[in-house]
Amino acid sequence: MRIGVVAPSTPIGRDVADDVTALAARFFPGAEIVFHPQCFLVHRHFAGEDSVRAEAFVEVANDPTFDALWFARGGYGSCRVAEAILERLAPSAREKAYLGYSDAGYLLAGLYAAGFGHVAHGPMPQDIRRDGGEDAVRRALSWLTARSAEALEPNREAMPAAAFNITVFSQLLGTPLQPDLTDHVLMLEEVSEYTYRTDRAMFHITSNPAVRRVAGIRLGRCSLVPENDPDFGETEEEVVRHWCERSGIAFLGHADIGHDAGNRIVPFGAFRA
Amino acid sequence: MRIGVVAPSTPIGRDVADDVTALAARFFPGAEIVFHPQCFLVHRHFAGEDSVRAEAFVEVANDPTFDALWFARGGYGSCRVAEAILERLAPSAREKAYLGYSDAGYLLAGLYAAGFGHVAHGPMPQDIRRDGGEDAVRRALSWLTARSAEALEPNREAMPAAAFNITVFSQLLGTPLQPDLTDHVLMLEEVSEYTYRTDRAMFHITSNPAVRRVAGIRLGRCSLVPENDPDFGETEEEVVRHWCERSGIAFLGHADIGHDAGNRIVPFGAFRA
Numbered sequence: 001m002r003i004g005v006v007a008p009s010t011p012i013g014r015d016v017a018d019d020v021t022a023l024a025a026r027f028f029p030g031a032e033i034v035f036h037p038q039c040f041l042v043h044r045h046f047a048g049e050d051s052v053r054a055e056a057f058v059e060v061a062n063d064p065t066f067d068a069l070w071f072a073r074g075g076y077g078s079c080r081v082a083e084a085i086l087e088r089l090a091p092s093a094r095e096k097a098y099l100g101y102s103d104a105g106y107l108l109a110g111l112y113a114a115g116f117g118h119v120a121h122g123p124m125p126q127d128i129r130r131d132g133g134e135d136a137v138r139r140a141l142s143w144l145t146a147r148s149a150e151a152l153e154p155n156r157e158a159m160p161a162a163a164f165n166i167t168v169f170s171q172l173l174g175t176p177l178q179p180d181l182t183d184h185v186l187m188l189e190e191v192s193e194y195t196y197r198t199d200r201a202m203f204h205i206t207s208n209p210a211v212r213r214v215a216g217i218r219l220g221r222c223s224l225v226p227e228n229d230p231d232f233g234e235t236e237e238e239v240v241r242h243w244c245e246r247s248g249i250a251f252l253g254h255a256d257i258g259h260d261a262g263n264r265i266v267p268f269g270a271f272r273a
Numbered sequence: 274m275r276i277g278v279v280a281p282s283t284p285i286g287r288d289v290a291d292d293v294t295a296l297a298a299r300f301f302p303g304a305e306i307v308f309h310p311q312c313f314l315v316h317r318h319f320a321g322e323d324s325v326r327a328e329a330f331v332e333v334a335n336d337p338t339f340d341a342l343w344f345a346r347g348g349y350g351s352c353r354v355a356e357a358i359l360e361r362l363a364p365s366a367r368e369k370a371y372l373g374y375s376d377a378g379y380l381l382a383g384l385y386a387a388g389f390g391h392v393a394h395g396p397m398p399q400d401i402r403r404d405g406g407e408d409a410v411r412r413a414l415s416w417l418t419a420r421s422a423e424a425l426e427p428n429r430e431a432m433p434a435a436a437f438n439i440t441v442f443s444q445l446l447g448t449p450l451q452p453d454l455t456d457h458v459l460m461l462e463e464v465s466e467y468t469y470r471t472d473r474a475m476f477h478i479t480s481n482p483a484v485r486r487v488a489g490i491r492l493g494r495c496s497l498v499p500e501n502d503p504d505f506g507e508t509e510e511e512v513v514r515h516w517c518e519r520s521g522i523a524f525l526g527h528a529d530i531g532h533d534a535g536n537r538i539v540p541f542g543a544f545r546a
């Protein structure tokens with residue numbers, strides 16, 4: 001079982017790779033985790049230039065000796081390389097699992113839109129730096145190595161699902177990365193956004209005709225919301241309920257996902273009990 | 274000549290109305306400016322509840338005694354009322370001019386998408402509080418009262434145009450508010466956004482197949498850009514040039530628009546010399 005780690009957005013430190021490798025050796029001795037050297041490159045905002053990040057992703061994705069591609073970290077940058085990556089993926093790339101969240105959502109979306117069958121929203125190596133982050137990384141590894149049912153988001157209806165950061169999902173609508181989520185449960189989460197921005201993004205998301213074909217929306221955690229002056233006067237759940245009601249989308253309740261150590265795994269697509 | 278002012282986003286103070294009224298009396302004695310009382314309401318983030326803001330807009334828009342509807346101010350909120358407003362507009366609403374920018378862009382877009390012929394991007398009453406803001410308000414009034422050519426954005430090609438705030442335009446793509454801008458010069462400006470967010474919004478905008486049919490993009494001023502750590506390493510112009518190049522959209526140069534007193538007027542649609 002080999003897991004390749006690449007960073008299409010921002011870099012991680014070698015200490016993160018070391019700690020994740022040590023944790024894996026202890027609890028998942030059958031797993032070999034290979035951190036591509038690109039993970040540690042620093043080019044301004046990014047883990048290397050666009051072409052370098054794209055090349056590393058394609059290299060791992062197309063390498064049949066890897067069983068999974070694990071996104072190192074979010075941040076910003078994968079939208080800049082997503083289309084260049086997707087057009088270069090070989091048939092072997094379809095066999096492996098892809099796991100990440102937050103900014104990785106552009107690529108998860110594009111992979112799922114392209115019919116990849118093992119795409120999932122869940123913790124990344126950098127999460128080991130969170131409070132309780134070892135649990136998040138162990139959860140990711142238990143899914144990557146054994147598709148552990150305990151790792152999965154538990155509120156899932158017996159229907160297809162997908163999960164995204166609200167801002168990321170908003171910004172990929174109408175682009176070639178947008179997947180068809182007809183009859184899917186769409187799980188959303190957010191971090192560090194003013195409530196009025198979440199309100200605006202939910203206007204954008206729920207006004208999209210293709211999004212209106214989802215089976216419903218579940219809301220994960222919205223954390224580190226900056227204080228607004230004046231106070232927006234609605235919670236994130238009220239905002240999401242408001243736009244669901246206005247757009248005729250069912251609000252299905254909570255999802256156990258978010259920018260935190262508790263972030264559970266949401267495999268995209270058909271429900272598997 | 275009667276101009277009705279409404280505030281579908283955030284409120285203005287009565288002092289702003291008084292100062293704009295005094296300025297108009299001095300330089301545009303033929304113009305009567307009527308500030309709808311809704312402009313001064315405060316409901317949390319907004320100038321009154323959604324239903325109240327929508328009602329005031331519809332009242333002024335449908336009143337044939339008004340020659341123009343002038344947006345009082347931007348901020349946030351017009352996306353919440355735009356569709357409710359648009360479905361209630363009477364034929365008389367098509368006769369008048371509509372002037373605003375920033376958050377007003379949702380309604381300008383929807384009006385233009387609905388075939389309204391006198392929609393323009395330009396200064397609003399609240400701009401009188403800017404440094405040099407009297408110039409901005411006089412420019413707006415010279416266009417509203419006499420379609421003054423000096424008020425117009427000067428870099429305009431002899432082709433249809435439209436102008437938007439980058440974030441606002443991004444967030445209306447794929448919604449019923451999105452206008453057909455085929456063969457238009459699209460002018461964009463931004464304020465108070467991190468460069469990485471502008472980069473992300475430009476990915477979203479230039480990846481939209483309908484947007485790729487514009488004649489080209491001109492960039493206005495991007496002001497008050499917060500410092501990012503790490504530095505993004507590209508200017509806003511470099512970002513916009515980058516995405517234009519990647520998407521095959523012509524970059525046509527600068528536009529004399531922005532969140533400032535110099536903001537010139539861009540009438541939407543067919544070029545009129």
